[in-house]
Amino acid sequence: MRDEAAIGVDIGGTKIHFAVVDNNGQIRCQDIVPTRGERGAKAVMDTVASGIARMLEGHGRLAEPPPIAGIGIGSAGQIHYRSGEVAHALDGIPGWIGTPIKRLVEERFPYPVYLDNDVNVIGIAEKQFGKGRTLEHFICLALGTGVGGAIVQSGRLLRGVYGGAGELGHISVDFNGPRCPCGNFGCLELYASGTGIARMARERSSSLEGTVRDIDSRGVMAAWHQGEQWAEEIMDIAIRALSAGISGMIHTFNPQAVFIGGGVASSGDRLMNRVSEHVRKTTASAMWKEVELLPASMGAGSGVIGAAAQGWFYSMPRE
Numbered sequence: 001m002r003d004e005a006a007i008g009v010d011i012g013g014t015k016i017h018f019a020v021v022d023n024n025g026q027i028r029c030q031d032i033v034p035t036r037g038e039r040g041a042k043a044v045m046d047t048v049a050s051g052i053a054r055m056l057e058g059h060g061r062l063a064e065p066p067p068i069a070g071i072g073i074g075s076a077g078q079i080h081y082r083s084g085e086v087a088h089a090l091d092g093i094p095g096w097i098g099t100p101i102k103r104l105v106e107e108r109f110p111y112p113v114y115l116d117n118d119v120n121v122i123g124i125a126e127k128q129f130g131k132g133r134t135l136e137h138f139i140c141l142a143l144g145t146g147v148g149g150a151i152v153q154s155g156r157l158l159r160g161v162y163g164g165a166g167e168l169g170h171i172s173v174d175f176n177g178p179r180c181p182c183g184n185f186g187c188l189e190l191y192a193s194g195t196g197i198a199r200m201a202r203e204r205s206s207s208l209e210g211t212v213r214d215i216d217s218r219g220v221m222a223a224w225h226q227g228e229q230w231a232e233e234i235m236d237i238a239i240r241a242l243s244a245g246i247s248g249m250i251h252t253f254n255p256q257a258v259f260i261g262g263g264v265a266s267s268g269d270r271l272m273n274r275v276s277e278h279v280r281k282t283t284a285s286a287m288w289k290e291v292e293l294l295p296a297s298m299g300a301g302s303g304v305i306g307a308a309a310q311g312w313f314y315s316m317p318r319e
C-alpha cells in the first residue's frame with residue numbers, strides 16, 4: 001500500500017478537531033478550535049474551511065509529505081451520507097439542518113470529500129486501525145453528551161435509507177420513562193449519557209434537599225468511585241439502562257464485539273465490569289458466547305482519524 005494522507009475534520013457541539021492523518025492511522029499534525037455553534041451554520045462552515053486550509057499548509061511542511069487522498073468529515077447529527085447534507089440535528093448550530101457540507105467543501109478544495117455522522121466515523125476508525133480490524137460484525141457505542149452508535153455488519157456500515165441507522169441512543173429502555181426529544185419515552189440516552197446522568201443527579205438532589213445542586217456527570221462518577229451511596233444509585237440506573245440497551249443490540253445484530261467509548265466510558269473498568277455482568281445475565285447464552293464487550297480501542301482521536309479514513313474504508317476490497 002503506498003503512503004497517503006487525508007485531512008480529517010470532526011465537527012462536534014463544542015469543538016472542531018482538524019488533523020492530517022496518514023493511511024497507518026497516525027495523526028501527523030492537528031488543531032482543535034471551539035465550534036461556537038451559536039454563530040450559525042455559515043460561520044461554522046467558514047471555520048471548517050479555514051481549518052482545512054491550515055491543515056493543507058501543515059501537510060506541506062511535513063518532511064516528505066505523502067500525497068493527499070481526500071478530505072473526510074464527521075459531523076454531529078444525522079447525515080444524508082450520499083448527498084453530504086445534514087438530515088437532522090439538535091439546535092446547537094442554528095441552520096445546520098440542510099447544510100450541504102460536502103458540496104461547500106468540494107467547492108473550495110480540489111479533493112474528494114466524504115461526510116458521515118460523527119459516530120459512524122468512529123466505527124470506521126475501529127475497522128481500519130483499531131481492534132475492529134479483524135472483525136466483520138461489531139457495534140460502537142459513544143457515551144458522551146448524548147449516546148451515539150455505529151453498526152458494522154459484514155465489514156460495512158449499516159446505513160438504512162439515508163444513513164440514519166445506528167441511532168442506538170434512541171432505543172427505549174423504559175416505555176414508562178420520561179419523554180425524549182426524539183418523541184419516544186425512556187430512551188437509553190436519557191440514562192446513560194453525560195447529560196442523562198447529570199439530569200438524574202439534579203432531580204435526585206432537588207427531591208432530597210429542595211434545592212438543585214449544580215452537578216455534572218463527572219462529579220457523579222467521581223462520587224461513585226468514592227463510594228457515595230447517592231452516586232451508586234444513579235450509576236446503577238445508568239448501568240442497568242446501558243445493559244438493557246446492549247442486550248437488545250446483541251440480540252438484534254449478533255455482533256462479535258461491542259466497543260464502548262466516550263467520556264462516560266472513560267470512568268474505566270468498574271463501569272465495563274458492571275455492564276458486562278448485567279449483559280451476561282440478560283443475553284441468550286449462544287449469543288453471549290460469541291460477543292466481547294470492549295473499551296473503544298482508538299482513544300480521543302478516533303473521531304478525526306475515522307473521518308479522515310472514509311476514503312480508504314470505501315476502497316477496501318469486500319467479498
Ligand SMILES: [Zn+2]
Pocket residue numbers: 169170171180181182183184187189
Ligand atoms: Zn430518543
